[in-house]
Amino acid sequence: MSHKERKTQFVSDLVGGTTLDIYRVTSISAISYLVWCVLKKKTALFESNKQKGSALSVIIDFLLNWNNLLLSTTIYANNIPLLVVLNILPLIPIVLFSSPTTKKEGKKVVKKTRKAIVNLNTLTVKQFLPFKTFITVYRAQMMVITCVCIMAVDFQIFPRRFGKVETWGTSLMDLGVGSFVFSMGLISERSFLRQLFESKYSYPRTVSRSIKNSLPIFALGLVRLVSVKSVDYHEHVTEYGQHWNFFFTLACLPILNAVLSPVIIKLSPFVTSIIISIIYEYCLVGHGLLGYIIANPRTTLFSANREGILSLFGYFPIFLNGLALGSSILPVVSIPNSVFNVGISRESLVKAYTKGKGKAGISPLKAMFILSVVFQLAYYIIDTCYIYSVSRRMANLLYVIWVSAYNCSFLFIYGVIEKLVWGVVDVEIVAEASEDGIELETDVSDIVCDEHVPVSLTAINTNSLVLFLASNLLTGLINLTFNTIDAGIIESMGVLLAYELTLSAFSLVLYNMGIVLR
Structure with a gap:
């Protein structure tokens, strides 16, 4: 075989691994964040989240939040417990013999209590949707492992069970693309919450804005298509088709969301996701669509790209599940019936809390826990009883449930780590207007703690799409x-280390220069 044929064969006919194995490997991301948080709280190593950090703090940040994920997916893939021990062991003396960096008054150590005052009458949109530490960490860590995998998959040192499966099965890279979509839906919920809070929802504006925002992503897809075809780069056709790529999928989802937004607002994202998933699964199993995707000849433009086009009906429900979770974890205060409610106006929110209904809203941690349990149980039951397994190629019902279960679960884990290390914010909610006309000002500064996020992850989150493009170009080069x-092992690790160092440095340079390209 030619070198191109060998490379194509190298990433073809893979069958994946177990979901438990994937959870075990990716758990290193949560361990890395936990270690960083303890170091941040117990030592003076990370004095600032800006560019003032010492060389040692930058190196440790890189080792924890970049290199740990490279190690877990390569040379430690079969020995994750050892990697966990190597991360946790150095913390023992720090936890036992170090004291928190807190302010001192005389001989007393004064621990600052995190508080927030939310006056629903003076609450601005920016205050309504504050920065959430655990969401930033989750999205950035997901981007890191995505960048690592798209390069590492071409090396022997990367276990074949992590590569994208041919048709049936679960793998780390199959989970990665779905998680990317889930994260995209989660953040897209901000637009619904913002518009509905201000009572400024407009269908034409929503559609036009989504098309405008998707054009750069679509352009990236075209650039990738032209570059791949022009250099005769090896391709795995059954992944998305002959011309389609993941950038086109990412460009289409926000447009679908905007076009169907009246239905989504009426039914809720969660219900809409269930309906679309069931209809699509029925077409796959009961009307021959499954056979068409797997065996039909590629004679037309549509049939040549059928995997990429038809899988939109699976990726979109994943997007909607992210949207549904976003309404529960993005706002500064819980909104009533958040899982089934895409947003709420200020007037309705004030009325709900005045009547006491707002107190019935569930907290972000509880929402993530409930959805994690629901999706995990659904996956276990259907996977046990159903005739077909997970298929990323067609994004079937089991794939949708599996991706949603994983992301809700890991978001919950990040949220628990934040709560355990940094404590709970005491939120005082004021709903009724002041009688003397002098309203209490909203103060959510203690919630917006960007210093609780490693600077490397903040940099990634600032320009995640650009970093994803850079990783694709660097992988091709x-x-x-x-x-x-x-x-060999040494050559492979050397190239992969240089690759992640380049991407990390690139994101940090953009961040320190204040450049935001998204």
Whole structure:
């Protein structure tokens, strides 16, 4: 075989691994954040989240939040417990013999209590949707492991069970693309919450804005298509088709969301997701769509790209599940019936809390826990009883449930770590207007703690899409200039380390220069 054929074969006909194995490998991301939080709280190593950090703090940040994920998916893939021990062991003396960095008054150590005052009558949109630490960490860590995998998959050192499966099965990279979509839906919920809070929802504006915002992503898809075809780069056709790629999928989802927004607002994202998933699954199993995707010849433009086009009916429900969770965890205060409510106006929110109904809203942690349990149980039951397994290729019902279960679960884990290390914010909610006309000002500064996030992850989150594009271009360049599949362990780790160092430095340079390209 030619070198191109060998590379194509190297990533073809893979069958994946177990979901438990995937959870075990990716748990290192949560361990890394926990270690960083303890170091931040117990030592003076990370004095600031800006560019004032010492060289040592930057190196440790990189080792924890970049290199740990490279190690877990390569040389430690079969020995995750050892990697966990190597991360946790150095913390023992720090926890036992170090005291928190707190302010001192005389001989007393005064621990600052995190408080927030939310006056629903003076609450601004920015205050209504504050920065949430655990969401930033979750999204950035997901981007890191995505960037690592798209390069590492071309090396022998990357276990084949982590590569995208041919048709049936679960793998780390199959989970990665779905998680990317779930995260996109989660953040897209901000637009609904913002518009409905201000009672400024407009269908034409929503559609036009989504099309405008999707054009750059669509352009990236075209750039990738042209570059891949022009250099005769190896392709796995059954992944998305002959011309389709993941950028096109990402560009289409916000547009679908905007076009169907009246239905989504009326039924809720969660219900809409269930309806679309069931209809699509019925078409796959009961009307021959499954056979069409797997075996039909590629004679037309549609049939040539059928995996990418038809899988939109699976990726969109994942997007909607992210949207549904966003309404529960993004706002500063719980909104009534949040899982089934895409947003609420200020007037309705004030009325709900005045009548006491707002207190019935569930907290972000509780919402993540409930949805995690629901999705995990649904996945276990259907996977046990159903005739077909997970298929990322067609994004079937089990794939939708699996991706949603994983993301809700890991968001919950990040939320628990934040709560355990940094404590709970005491939120005082004021709903009734002041009789003397002098309203209490909203203060959510203690919630917006960007210093609780590693600077490397903040930098990634600031320009995540650009970093994703850079990782794709760098992956292509390395594959064209280096024989990845015949590289030994030392060569492979050297190239991969240089690759992640380049991406990390690139994101930090953009961040320190104040450049935001998204």
